[in-house]
Amino acid sequence: MQGNVLVAGLGLIGGSIALAIKRAHSDATIIGYDVSDESMRLARSLGVIDEAVPSFAHGACEADVIVLAVPVVQTEQLLRELAHLPLRSHVIVTDVGSTKERIVEQALPLLEKGVAFIGGHPMAGSHKSGVVAARAHLFENAFYILTPTEHVKEEDVIRLKHWLEGTKAHFVMLTPREHDRIAGVISHFPHIIAASLVHQAQQYEREDELVSRLAAGGFRDITRIASSNPEMWRDIFIHNKEELLQLFDRWIEEMKKIRTYVADGDSERIYHYFHEAKQFRDGLPVRTKGAIPSFYDLYVDVPDYPGVISEITGYLAKERISITNIRIIETREDIYGVLRLSFQTEDDRQRAKRCIEANTNYETYVV
């Protein structure tokens, strides 16, 4: 599709959306705006955007699609600004924020003016931030929530989905409230748990410095998301306060329950507590691409430079992890390539993941 797409906020998500739109609509012009000049410069030089604009208003007035990809409190600010700008009559405005109720509420003046605002949340991402971490494939196979209100015409929702088809995500319609309730329990609250575990370990560290040296395996897995962007998470907690307060209460009750089992030395209840959690966790749907994978594949985002493959295979060889297949599945121009390594067993795949993460900064993922 032809047209101008303004992406405001050129970070992990804005950059990834920009790349995904461009890969499906090479005729479109991707205009970028960010409060940080450095992010705009980087986005331009990485080819994430076609051009940068000096102000949000400047880009917004000439856009056919506007994607707000800034922390959620900033999204509210940009929506207020949009309500006073002379926008193109057919413009579609969307956002990518992790919360929806307050954002959709803030968009009401726009909706009342007849502007098609459709709240959005691609439910995939990472603890990394910034445009250098952006990937066109970030949302592949992920759920992408849209929260159109009754003010929005069906044809505009279809038009937005068409613009976003390069994300290769699965679109799901929810009400803003339903979204915030679900995102609260599966995404927002776990970030507090991760951060609180890190705080707890830090307090113990003051008593014994071995704590951080020995913190590995499960602790690192469960606390990965504590490395996320604090500004972004602060804003999410401000927005989804009511849901989160309820989750705190329920979590405290949950902790009291399991604490009692432990205090009583009730081995049967403790066993069932873990067993039930394992059954539910193991039964969660795994979103694979296509058929059930016959190999244990590990994907590694590698920079496109000579010698990168031998670097990785070298680390794996040192730990005697055998690879059954190796393939570059996609090379994104000038940015990153995806290396797919196949292993014979899940154990090998997990060892390889840990080995690559320990020796490099390349992101690994299992689909």
Ligand SMILES: NC(=O)C1=CN([C@@H]2O[C@H](COP(=O)(O)OP(=O)(O)OC[C@H]3O[C@@H](n4cnc5c(N)ncnc54)[C@H](O)[C@@H]3O)[C@@H](O)[C@H]2O)C=CC1
């Ligand atoms: N990080 C993740 O995994 C996910 C994040 N989200 C949502 O996406 C949005 C962006 O998050 P990330 O890309 O991760 O953050 P990021 O920190 O990588 O990027 C945010 C960018 O917005 C810019 N910015 C801040 N205020 C601005 C303003 N007023 N005008 C223009 N630019 C401004 C910053 O300079 C930065 O470049 C947030 O609303 C977040 O809730 C949604 C899905 C996943």
Ligand SMILES: O=C(O)C(=O)Cc1ccc(O)cc1
């Ligand atoms: O790093 C992770 O696993 C995340 O939790 C990413 C994430 C962060 C915010 C969202 O709204 C959706 C996904």
